Amino acid sequence: MNQILSQFSKPNWFTTLLLVLAVTGCGGSSSPKTGLRVINAVLDSAPFQISNGSENISLGFAEISEIIPVNNKEPVSIKAQDGNFSFNLILTGEENSPLMLLYGSSSISGTKAKLLEHSDIKLHSGQAAVRIVNAVENSDEFKLLLNNAAVTSSPFGAPSEFKTVAAGNLKISVTDSLTETTVFSSEIETPEGQFYTVVLAGEYNLFFKTVIIKQPTS
Amino acid sequence: MNFLNTICLVFKLLAVVMLLQASALAEDTSLLNDLNGDKEIKILCFGDSITSGVGDGTGVGDFVERAPSVRGGYPARLANLLGVIVTNAGLNGEVFTEGGLTRLVNILRSSDADTVTIMAGTNDAVFQVNSSAFQRDLQRAINIVHALGKRVVLITLPAPCCNHSGLALFTSTYTAAIRRLAALNAIQLADIERAWKSTCRNLKECELYNLPEGLHPNSRGYKVISQVLAATFLGIDIFEPEGAELLEDALGLEHGTVIVESDIVTIQ
Numbered sequence: 001m002n003q004i005l006s007q008f009s010k011p012n013w014f015t016t017l018l019l020v021l022a023v024t025g026c027g028g029s030s031s032p033k034t035g036l037r038v039i040n041a042v043l044d045s046a047p048f049q050i051s052n053g054s055e056n057i058s059l060g061f062a063e064i065s066e067i068i069p070v071n072n073k074e075p076v077s078i079k080a081q082d083g084n085f086s087f088n089l090i091l092t093g094e095e096n097s098p099l100m101l102l103y104g105s106s107s108i109s110g111t112k113a114k115l116l117e118h119s120d121i122k123l124h125s126g127q128a129a130v131r132i133v134n135a136v137e138n139s140d141e142f143k144l145l146l147n148n149a150a151v152t153s154s155p156f157g158a159p160s161e162f163k164t165v166a167a168g169n170l171k172i173s174v175t176d177s178l179t180e181t182t183v184f185s186s187e188i189e190t191p192e193g194q195f196y197t198v199v200l201a202g203e204y205n206l207f208f209k210t211v212i213i214k215q216p217t218s
Numbered sequence: 219m220n221f222l223n224t225i226c227l228v229f230k231l232l233a234v235v236m237l238l239q240a241s242a243l244a245e246d247t248s249l250l251n252d253l254n255g256d257k258e259i260k261i262l263c264f265g266d267s268i269t270s271g272v273g274d275g276t277g278v279g280d281f282v283e284r285a286p287s288v289r290g291g292y293p294a295r296l297a298n299l300l301g302v303i304v305t306n307a308g309l310n311g312e313v314f315t316e317g318g319l320t321r322l323v324n325i326l327r328s329s330d331a332d333t334v335t336i337m338a339g340t341n342d343a344v345f346q347v348n349s350s351a352f353q354r355d356l357q358r359a360i361n362i363v364h365a366l367g368k369r370v371v372l373i374t375l376p377a378p379c380c381n382h383s384g385l386a387l388f389t390s391t392y393t394a395a396i397r398r399l400a401a402l403n404a405i406q407l408a409d410i411e412r413a414w415k416s417t418c419r420n421l422k423e424c425e426l427y428n429l430p431e432g433l434h435p436n437s438r439g440y441k442v443i444s445q446v447l448a449a450t451f452l453g454i455d456i457f458e459p460e461g462a463e464l465l466e467d468a469l470g471l472e473h474g475t476v477i478v479e480s481d482i483v484t485i486q
Contacts, residue, residue, distance in 0.1 A: 081403075
């Protein structure tokens, strides 16, 4: 039998226009107070199920959700599909589409959640801003580097401060603390005026992956 | 209702219809896709000696106490059935939770496969590895395969018999974990354990195994595994009463070529 190549069909611009009009332009219910994006950095967990009461989203490892609309006092439920983790979150509405990082390992006490606020620092011309969140345990076994310069502190689960960088490309690498050999390397584009959160996910001695989230511009 | 509201209602109805169409397309679960766009469909079969093909080349009724180490097995048959490139990444004696997962990740780093099949755990049973440790490593493997933009197919483990019947207690708990993970992660399952149950004439001395060895399939056993996998890749339920016929039609095979039997009893 010859190879079978499935064909994908992409929604065209007309579909997009219709969806935008239907969702935003036709006198629907009042817009949500805030929104939430969730990042899953738990390597050994089944996908998380996220629900805001009206929609359910399944989020696998190293995936970022779209902005989930959240209304005041309406809890957002986040639970691992293997039943190892579950909690409800209520946002006050004052947050600016924050990021929720899920990290750690797959157990009731092992999975952790952290809200990451956006930055409001001012950037100069030709600059972008980046922060690193190390979601890999055993952080004393490796060093994180941005453009070959060590990030001064990258404890497990703690975000670094936003650091201004020259707009362009940014190299993120991980070296072994003892041997100083590079065990992982990745590059991201950092256009001028943008803010990026880079989550390092995975497990030391097994697998690293960077998840990059661009802060929405207001 | 004013004119603007009418227009909006029409837009909403059109949007719903197109959303439904888009979601139907998005649910294309066919596994024979060129995901990485290199114009070839490639499958990587990861596992231990059963993936490597140990025991292949012997027939039903041959007396085999130690299965011959032959490379072939189900990956080569799957390549022939589907006409795609299949890489055999089986390693004899490998324990999945003790080095297997790491080897898988190392292979994946340089692999251009679109889909990865994983059939592992039999040697973990030899060392009586805890089922939850096995499940946790398999979940890691699934997540890593997905994070690298590939699809994964899990394969259940047929229950060993005869000289290796003592392993069946552990392989059955691993198979339960494999089924659970397939459901939780919404991924495809090639249920070889079920095929053994439906196809073996005598489960206690299954003729699909080298006997009395009872751990590695013989040529007929590998044929069964490849046919179940081919059906999984083509989205055919091989266990339906007409499953074998559907697979034969899809692959242009002669009637009677597919030997996997249905386990569904129809009452006329």
